[in-house]
Amino acid sequence: MSIKTKLSSIITVSVLFILLLNITLSFYTTQENLRKDSEAKMVIAATQIAITVEQTEYSTKYVEGVYSDLLRKASILAAERLDPDIQNISNGDLVRVAEEVGVHHLSLLVKTEDDIVVERSSDPKELGLSTKNWGYWHTALQELFQYTQVRTVDQGQTANHFWSGPFEFSSSSPETTAKWGNYYDGKRNYIINPYFRGVDIKDFSNISSPDRVVDRTIAASQHILEITGINPQTFGGSTMEEDGTDSVHFKLDSRPIKFGSYQYGALASDRAAVRKAQSSGNSVVFVSTIEGKKVMKSFIPIQIQDAPSYVISVVMDYEVISSVIREQMISLVAISLVLLEIVVIGSYIVAAYFTKPIKAILATVNEVADGNFERRLEVASRDELGRLSGRINTMTRNLGHYTRQLEQMIDENQSVKEYLESVINQTADAIHTTDQAGRILSVNKAFEQLYGWEAEEAVGRRLPMVPEQLREEEEEHQRRLLNGEALAPIETVRRRKDGSQIEVSVSTSPIRDEAGQITALVSVSRDVTERNRMEELLRQSEKLTTVGQLAAGVAHEIRNPLTTLKGFLQLQQQTKKHDPKHIDLMLSELERINLIVSEFLILAKPQAVHYQKKALRYIIKDVLSLLETQAHLYGVMFTLKKMDQEMLVYCEENQLKQVFINVLKNAVEAMPDGGTVEIEIAKHAQNQVAVTISDHGIGIPEKLLPHIGEPFITNKETGTGLGLMVSQRIIQSHQGTLDINSQEGIGTTVTIRLPAVPEGTEEETS
Numbered sequence: 001m002s003i004k005t006k007l008s009s010i011i012t013v014s015v016l017f018i019l020l021l022n023i024t025l026s027f028y029t030t031q032e033n034l035r036k037d038s039e040a041k042m043v044i045a046a047t048q049i050a051i052t053v054e055q056t057e058y059s060t061k062y063v064e065g066v067y068s069d070l071l072r073k074a075s076i077l078a079a080e081r082l083d084p085d086i087q088n089i090s091n092g093d094l095v096r097v098a099e100e101v102g103v104h105h106l107s108l109l110v111k112t113e114d115d116i117v118v119e120r121s122s123d124p125k126e127l128g129l130s131t132k133n134w135g136y137w138h139t140a141l142q143e144l145f146q147y148t149q150v151r152t153v154d155q156g157q158t159a160n161h162f163w164s165g166p167f168e169f170s171s172s173s174p175e176t177t178a179k180w181g182n183y184y185d186g187k188r189n190y191i192i193n194p195y196f197r198g199v200d201i202k203d204f205s206n207i208s209s210p211d212r213v214v215d216r217t218i219a220a221s222q223h224i225l226e227i228t229g230i231n232p233q234t235f236g237g238s239t240m241e242e243d244g245t246d247s248v249h250f251k252l253d254s255r256p257i258k259f260g261s262y263q264y265g266a267l268a269s270d271r272a273a274v275r276k277a278q279s280s281g282n283s284v285v286f287v288s289t290i291e292g293k294k295v296m297k298s299f300i301p302i303q304i305q306d307a308p309s310y311v312i313s314v315v316m317d318y319e320v321i322s323s324v325i326r327e328q329m330i331s332l333v334a335i336s337l338v339l340l341e342i343v344v345i346g347s348y349i350v351a352a353y354f355t356k357p358i359k360a361i362l363a364t365v366n367e368v369a370d371g372n373f374e375r376r377l378e379v380a381s382r383d384e385l386g387r388l389s390g391r392i393n394t395m396t397r398n399l400g401h402y403t404r405q406l407e408q409m410i411d412e413n414q415s416v417k418e419y420l421e422s423v424i425n426q427t428a429d430a431i432h433t434t435d436q437a438g439r440i441l442s443v444n445k446a447f448e449q450l451y452g453w454e455a456e457e458a459v460g461r462r463l464p465m466v467p468e469q470l471r472e473e474e475e476e477h478q479r480r481l482l483n484g485e486a487l488a489p490i491e492t493v494r495r496r497k498d499g500s501q502i503e504v505s506v507s508t509s510p511i512r513d514e515a516g517q518i519t520a521l522v523s524v525s526r527d528v529t530e531r532n533r534m535e536e537l538l539r540q541s542e543k544l545t546t547v548g549q550l551a552a553g554v555a556h557e558i559r560n561p562l563t564t565l566k567g568f569l570q571l572q573q574q575t576k577k578h579d580p581k582h583i584d585l586m587l588s589e590l591e592r593i594n595l596i597v598s599e600f601l602i603l604a605k606p607q608a609v610h611y612q613k614k615a616l617r618y619i620i621k622d623v624l625s626l627l628e629t630q631a632h633l634y635g636v637m638f639t640l641k642k643m644d645q646e647m648l649v650y651c652e653e654n655q656l657k658q659v660f661i662n663v664l665k666n667a668v669e670a671m672p673d674g675g676t677v678e679i680e681i682a683k684h685a686q687n688q689v690a691v692t693i694s695d696h697g698i699g700i701p702e703k704l705l706p707h708i709g710e711p712f713i714t715n716k717e718t719g720t721g722l723g724l725m726v727s728q729r730i731i732q733s734h735q736g737t738l739d740i741n742s743q744e745g746i747g748t749t750v751t752i753r754l755p756a757v758p759e760g761t762e763e764e765t766s
Helices: 003-081 091-101 136-147 199-208 210-220 267-280 319-369 384-426 445-451 468-482 529-575 580-604 616-634 653-669 722-733
Strands: 105-111 116-121 157-159 162-164 177-180 191-197 224-230 257-260 284-290 293-302 310-317 430-434 440-443 490-495 501-512 518-527 612-615 636-640 648-651 675-684 688-694 737-743 747-755
Touching (some): 003 091, 003 157, 003 162, 003 224, 003 284, 003 293, 210 257, 267 293, 310 319, 319 384, 430 445, 445 518, 501 529, 612 616, 612 653, 616 653, 616 675, 648 653, 648 747, 653 675
Antiparallel strands (some): 105 116, 105 191, 157 162, 177 191, 224 310, 284 293, 490 501, 612 648, 737 747
């Protein structure tokens, strides 16, 4: 496809998108405006109906008052003609009295144990009717019997000894409307109940009924399909049918549909809308489809002063909105098609004008892509295309310059690469790189010589270089490296191709890409077999020197108690007597010899060492618990300073306890008059933990201080000096130091420094 066609297509598609967007926005805007207009019209219609209903209710109340006065007068006349005892009155008497007082029918109500029923009546249908379920009617009748006056019922009309309810359907003849009166003067055992029932009352009800207003409103507006007055208290109840009828709530004041019809009903959604409108006080509008017809339903809450609130539902045909939208959409589409044709023709003309210089630029760019950096464009204008041509000319010159530089750099990089490969291959240390999965990426000549695998055998494979017993340790080591930790070189054992093992020092470091992500690991291995053998010879030599020193000291120290033992034994041989004092002295000297030999064996005998991660605080607390009784005998107290964080070290726990026991016993014994031994554990520089033990005892003489730690050099009368020597050896084996600072008569401070466990490792405090 040519640039001209593409540019034309872009312009056309852009305009088409704008037109479609305009049509869509117009559609939704028009629809929303029409909906709001329809909602407003429905609210106006509902409000007009509510006003009309309120006015008719005033007329109804007036007529009810007139009928109430007539019924009250008829009741008083009937009371004058009827015997006070209902047993003396027959139904025929009531027919006669009803004609005399001018009412349609006359009934007498009596009070039973839990009800008020019709006992006598001129209408046989009324006989035996119960009023228990008549709501406020039953309440009014009870109050008449009790007080001869209705006190709490607001409905109907109340006078002295009299109460009349509103117009209502007759219980015995539900198809008719009636107006009842109820009279009780307290002088008889029944309530006089005259009432009018007939065509006149029904005709008045029909004339004043809101249904006529609804019918006239629907006839005047062809788009309104239905108007319904809804009683929120009973609408949607369990006894209400889908058509709005209710077999239980059929009275005028309780039926679910107060006026109008309910043909476009959807009971579930309508019930929710009525409750929402009633609770919020605002109209609820939604679009629904009823029996295949799309309609807009509006539920408007109506509140009349001193009367229960209700809801008016207005159903409007949605076709009104749809027809207007269709007409507008047809007009917009027609206009858009005409505009689109104009844009298509114009886009080809504009594209031809703009693509001419672009074609020249494209031809030059193609030549530059083929490596011809000498081609230049003619700059004929100062617009964007002219500036673009100038920048392309500059780019071409720079590309030619950079290309020559890159060629030179490639030659230099090749030389450097060859030099580095030569250096790596000539170095005495074995070097190999692995990916994160452990596969070999590259090896040098020293690797081939040290481990026995050729480069072709090693690259791309995971070699079994790590012995089985060290595999878990190696996996943990690699995991820490991949997590970004910097680890020191380690001395370990590796396996050769032939299965033999070799002692090596391995240093492993991560290789990162430009984003800082680890892509590979490089390991440098060095054979340390010969070095370890030489170090072992040096250690053996040092041990022999130490043993020689110890042997000389032990011989000197043991000679004195042996001389004492020999003297006492010779004395007893000559005198033939056993002196108990001599025996105690000889046992004491033997105990001293045993102590010297025991401490000597600790130095001479190799100990099995198992290093574990431990918290110094718990080790020292165990030692303090052990020495606490002895300290109390000397009047000495231990104080351990509180730490901000836990201090962890790799150690042999029993050996460290032996060190702390030796140092703390020396501190206690250095204070015969009692005092305090202060212990502090703190973080020291260079990732070390320092344990400081200070006493305020007799101190160490200055001339003796440089020799502390040598065998049989001690400041105590009964000491051997071997305990401190053993402690120094233990601390040295833990890669730590033991320093002693003392002033005679002031006190001594012993500082023990040990390597700390790196932060981030899990704590063990067992």
